[in-house]
Amino acid sequence: MRDFFRRFLSKLLRRDQKLKIGLYGHPNSGKTTLANTMSQDWLGKPLGLISNIPHETRAVYRQEKVSITQDGYELDFDIIDTPGIATKVDYKNFLEFGLTEEEAKNRAKEATKGIIEAIKWLDDVTGVLLVMDATQDPLTQANITIIGNLEARKIPFIIVANKTDLPESSSEKISSVFPQHTVVPISALQGENTGELYMSMIKKFK
């Protein structure tokens, strides 16, 4: 698979081309897991810790440079893992994860700042992976809003239907809701079908 991926690279990419890829999606959709998987596949090392608390990635996490060199070409990715785009933040949701009320309120305040940062990042990316949890209903306003924004700004994006390793997942549902967009089903956790995702990225983000 890797050789195949690299052949695509050398065909499609120009020298000095730098791509900055944003990872967007709902809290706990698997953005950090996907970033970790890509980092493992390309660099051989993980990026960061994964938590079950929504908005855990509260400061925008950024891997400055992920480089792949092949046949004299270099592909640089800036992988940005942001808090999920959301229109509401209720500190009570954080209480369910065993935080004290004060901790939960502080976490909620940080989450609101993180969401503002995530929106600002949109001004500065060349391609976006919109990560959706394939076990959840994809037709959410946050998804519709971000897709509208990406379309309006002509930012190329791929919808990643994540968590296909779970029996209740349905990437078909995501495809049927967003038929006009590229949807790639993967399991970031198990590394399933990531090769197809990387090839779609090369096609879309070149």
Add this chain to the structure above:
Amino acid sequence: MEGLKMDFLSSDALEGSSSMEKISMIINRVKAGDILVIEGGLSPSEEAELIETTMREIDIENFVGIDVHTLERDERSFFGFSKKKKTGLTIIGPANVMRSVKKKSNFISMIAELGDSGASVH
């Protein structure tokens, strides 16, 4: 018993308003507990601005954010050859009031919660 206030705004009512005027009008009404039904929709940049303003306005105790739902309709181009999705209706309300929203491509059903009472809007 507290009531549920719903405001219906025609697209004409927003025409001529700047983005900032639209956003602050929406935020002020939603913070006061109103649900807004707007004919048409906001532009993507206005939506992003609305989310950003909402995040700044969240005060943890009283205002936890907004819920936005849109119904889209097909709009045919001049000769009717191509179809484009356009926002027909936008519903914006306080996140702690708008509960159990069911959505299909041409239908929204929403239950608003007001303390112990409840109101159903279809």
